[in-house]
Amino acid sequence: MIDLPKPNPAVLARRGEILAALHALVPDGPFGQGVIGDPHRLRAYETDGLSAYRQPPLAVVLPATTEEVAAVLRYCHQNGIRVIPRGAGTSLSGGALPLADAVVVGMMRMNRILEVNTADRYAVVEAGVTNIGITQAVSAEGFFYAPDPSSQLACMIGGNVMMNSGGAHCLKYGVTAGNLLGVKFVTIEGEVVEIGGQYLDAAGYDWLGLITGSEGQLGMVTEVTVRILRAAEGARAMLAAFRANEVAGQAVDAIIASGIIPVALEFMDRPAIHACEAFAQAGYPLDAEAMLIIEVEGSTEEQDTLLARLKEICARFDPISLRVAETPEESLAIWKGRKGAFGAVGRISPDYLCMDGTIPTGELPHVLRRIGEMSDSYGLLVANIFHAGDGNLHPLIMFDANDPESFRKAETFGADILKLCVEVGGCLTGEHGVGVEKRDLMPVQFTAAELAQQRRIKSAFDPQWLLNPAKVFPLEGNPALAPAA
Amino acid sequence: MSVATEALAPADEAGIVEAVREAAASRTPLAIEGHGSKRGMLRPVQAGRTLSTAGLTGITLHKPAELVLSARAGTPVAEIEAALARHNQMLAAEPPDFSVLSGHDRPATLGGMVAASLSGPRRIAASGALRDQVLGLRAVTGRAEVIRSGGRVHKNVTGLDLCKLLAGSHGTLGVLTEITLKLAPRPEAGLTLAVGVADLAAGVAALSTGLGSPFGVTGAALLPRGMAELGLSGPTALLRLEDMAQFLPHRAGRLRQDLAGFGAVTLVEGEASQALWRAVRDARPLQAAPEDAVWRLSVKPSAGPAVARRLEEAFGARMLLDWGGGLVWAAGPATDAAHAAVMAAAQAAGGTFLLFRAPDSLRSAVPVLPEEPPALAGIAARVKAAMDPEGLLNPGRLRG
Incomplete structure (x- = not known):
């Protein structure tokens, strides 16, 4: 388990006063309530998508306006x-x-x-609008918001x-x-600072680019x-x-x-194929070692042309099967297994x-x-799902959460995979973030000078390290974040 | 004043580190450049010595099947583009070549391109910004330390994204030594629909129609004075389609129908279409005189025509609109009054501006970028101090 900084006893002692002050700022x-202090209700906020880690906060505050966020900060x-910023709490890295x-x-x-x-x-839109909510608001006019994380409904x-x-x-x-x-x-x-606007490429330092992906280390965003x-x-x-x-x-x-x-190019290995097929009966070939789902866009004729060309390319690699969707329904069927992959693995193993x-x-x-090889030596099953076009690999390591030893092994196995990613020229995280999960692996990818920089x-934005502390950067060597004894 | 009296051009990154360390020891600020093709941009640098990355050359990695290229910062952009062309690939941001606009023939380097973070017409397409194509970089900070950010893979959210911070920082936070870029396949074919429109507002509406269509418009520019060589004397909207050759006739036909209400449509194909977009990319239609100032404003596209009208009335600006009408290039007299008009127009439109080129007398006397609000200015000063505590790198480049 990962170290968390020692709670500040002076802050803990002032809990009642802090709740009252926050309530005055956020009525x-x-x-619903502006401030939550009831211990039972705080439990709803004790974790996120990385549910192995749990810690109820001192209080939860739910501002309704930018001014209220500013007053709270x-x-x-x-x-x-x-301060811990929170959206829907779907982070898979404990952000x-x-x-x-x-x-x-x-x-x-x-x-x-x-x-x-x-x-x-x-x-x-305000920061609490769901990802899918943006696309839904513009789809009647034929538009969409492009990034589509699998948690996009929430x-x-x-x-x-x-x-x-x-x-x-x-x-x-x-x-x-x-x-x-x-x-x-x-x-x-x-x-409150407006960064960028309704135009492309603000002149000067790219604050928008720096803030994006900063995991709550630099400030909070209330409108986007x-x-x-x-x-x-x-x-x-x-x-x-x-x-x-x-x-x-080679086909990729x-x-x-x-x-x-292609608009999507997804790779599944044998364990992933089997798990998804058992779950979704999508007609995946069980004798295959690896499978690609390839999606193209355009008019019907353009799709035909592109799919024919892709079929021709794949045919050069002695495929076991090639199946081109003739209709949108067949396309959905092909995607059905992949989209249910996490649920499918969850059926084989309750924890992964x-x-x-x-x-x-x-x-x-x-x-x-x-x-x-690692899977054999740790004795834990793993299924691999891969965004093949951009190199983003999602191994799902199956373990038993009731067995602390199994969880410890799964974490070590995961860390070994990430070290391997860095060793072959890649990185620790492609889209889930460092959070607490990969915090202590940062020295694998960065030198001491790079982390110090x-x-x-971070200190230029948040000199006291109050914003989402204990994430992203190892605690070691940071006096503001001494670990709990 | 830019009084770079002494020039250092080390052959490798270690030499850059050594030069920065020596500059810190002797408290001598450095002007950072490649071959100096963008020396005239923004404010003159207040430095007694020039540190050039021109000696750091060469493509260090090109994986066509992974759409990735790494090269040292001093590698000429033209050399990279030629290497990519051999694999039917390209720099997706379509970075401009400003030798015509700047009136010199010093070659642009990869480092300068990224440090200035300039994107061309393809910026308007999905993921078309240069800074979004910077997958990784190496840089020497003002502390004379080598740092890396990002890497050589397409998706990477590990740690703070210093690639974004350094791209567009104009050498004020670090000296770029090596950069890794995401590449794009070169489209098999391209063509342009040129629409003779009634006025700039109609022109931007035509561009919005194209950009709001499902046909994949990858360029959307507006020439206020038309194009004599195509027989277009009035304002002309240009829309580019690129993809597999067999897709284009259908898409062009559909788009032509959508645009019919805006004016007569002329089809420009093949090399003529490519030449047209090179001209837009390099802002050639501005025909800026050597003594002129040149500005770049970015506003929301529908605000472009009002900005253009203001600048025309204020100082008879010659203009070119790109990015669907949101990028306004303007050329005119290098006076305080003209600059004040640009600043006012950008502010009124809720947008941004940059003094791209001007005589030293003007560019050292005026803000060449919008002022930042106090909270952000404070953060900027602390970030600068974090990267370059002694203020050695390109002092005065962005702000006085």
Whole structure:
């Protein structure tokens, strides 16, 4: 288990006074309380998508306006109280894990869509609007918001900004950072700053780019201006199954080298295929070692042309089966297994860790072989799902949470996979963030000088380290964050 | 004044580290550049010595099947583009070549391109910004330390994204030594629909129609004075389509129908279409005279025509609109009054501006970028101190 900083006893002792002060700043609204202090209700906020770690906070505050967020941060800053920003709590890296002496600032009451402008192709939304909510607000006019993390029904745009979320379609449309125009940013001192706006590329330092993916280390975001794009006329998928991971990897290389950028290019290994097929009966070939789902966009004729060309490329690699969807319904069937992958693995094993490294795509066969060896030596099953076009690998390590030894092994196995990702030229996290989960692995990827430089940038925004402390940066050597005894 | 009296051009990163360390010891600020092709941008640097990355050359990694390229900072952009062309690939941001606009033939380097973070017409397409294509970099900070950020993979959210901070920092936070970029396949074919429109407002509406269509428009520019060589004398909207050759006739036909209400549509194909977009990319239609100032404003596209009208009335600006009408290039007299008009127009439109080029007398006397609000200015000063505590790197480049 990971170390957390020692709670500040002076803050814990002032709990009643802090709750009253927060309540004065954030009154109850028609849809719920502004401040939560009841220990039973705080338990709802004790964890996020990384449920192995739990810690109820001192209090939860749910502001309804930017001014209220600013007032809360100003109060916490003046009183030396730690702050944990929270969207929907779907982080898979523990990005929203509370601390015992921290105030969780939740964005769920700030859920209004403020403006949609299809002529200028942007939407202004509050940070608590869900990812899918943006697309739903613009889809009647044929537009969409491109990044689509698998949690998109629940996750909030403010959290997407803070984690620079990706999704299955970023091969063509890029990640969150490439789809933003501006944010309303609140500093720990409670100053409200407009960064960017309704235009591209603000002059000067790229604050928008730095804040995106900063995991709540630099400030909070209360409003987001996103780019919206016109949706393609249609999309369709094909499935290609191969005899070996190496061969499927070669097919991926051949597709990218051909100049076709599919809108999605997903890879599943044998355990993933079997788990998904048992769960979804999507008709996946059980005799295959590896399978690709490839999706293209365009008019029906364009889809036909692209799929025919992709089929031709895949056919050069002695496939076990090739199945091109003739209709949108067949396309959905192909996706059905992949979309249910996490649930499918959950049926085999009630507990699993979802890892998130990125590797150069050419290293895939080598990395999968090494993961297979590790799986044998740890005695834990693993299924691999891979965004093959961009190298983002999601091994799902299955373990038994009732057995502490099994959990410890799963964590060590996961860490070994991430170290391997760095060793072959990749990185610790492609889209889930460092959070608490990968915090102590940061020295694997960065030198001491590099980490010190990143910490100095953090300090430039948050000199007292009150914002989401104990995430991203190892605690070691940071006096503001001494571990609990 | 830019009085770089002494030039250092080390052959490797270790030499850059040594030069920065020596600068710290002797308290001599450095002007950071490649070949100096963007020396005239923003404010003159107040430094007694120039540190050039021109000696750090060469492509260090190119994996066509992974759409990734790494090169040292002093590698000429033209060399990289030529290497990519051999694999039918390209730099997706379509970075401009400003030798015409700047009136010199010093080659642009990869380091300068990223440090200035300039994107061309393809910025308007999905993930078209140069800074979004910077997957990783190495840099020497003002502390004479080598740092890396990002890497060589497409998806990476590990730690704070210093690639974004350094891209566009104009050498004020670190000296870039090596950069890794995400590449794009070169489209098989391209064509342009040129629409003779009634006025700029109609032109931007035509561009919005194209950008709001499902046909994948990858360029959307507006020439206020038309194009004599195509027989277009009035304002002309340009919309570019690129993809597999067999897809284009259908898409062009559909788009042409959508645009019919805006004016006569001329089809420009092949090399003529490519030449047209190179001209837009490099802001050639501005025809800026050597003594002119040149500004770049970015506003929401529908605000572009009002900005253009203000600048025309204020100082008879010659203009070019790109990015669907949101990027306004303007050329005119290098006077305080003209600059004040640009600042006022950008502010009124809720946008941003940059003094791209001007005589030293103007660019050292005025803000060349919008002022930051006090809270952000404080953060900026602390970030600068975190990266370059002695203020050695490109002092005065962005702000006075």
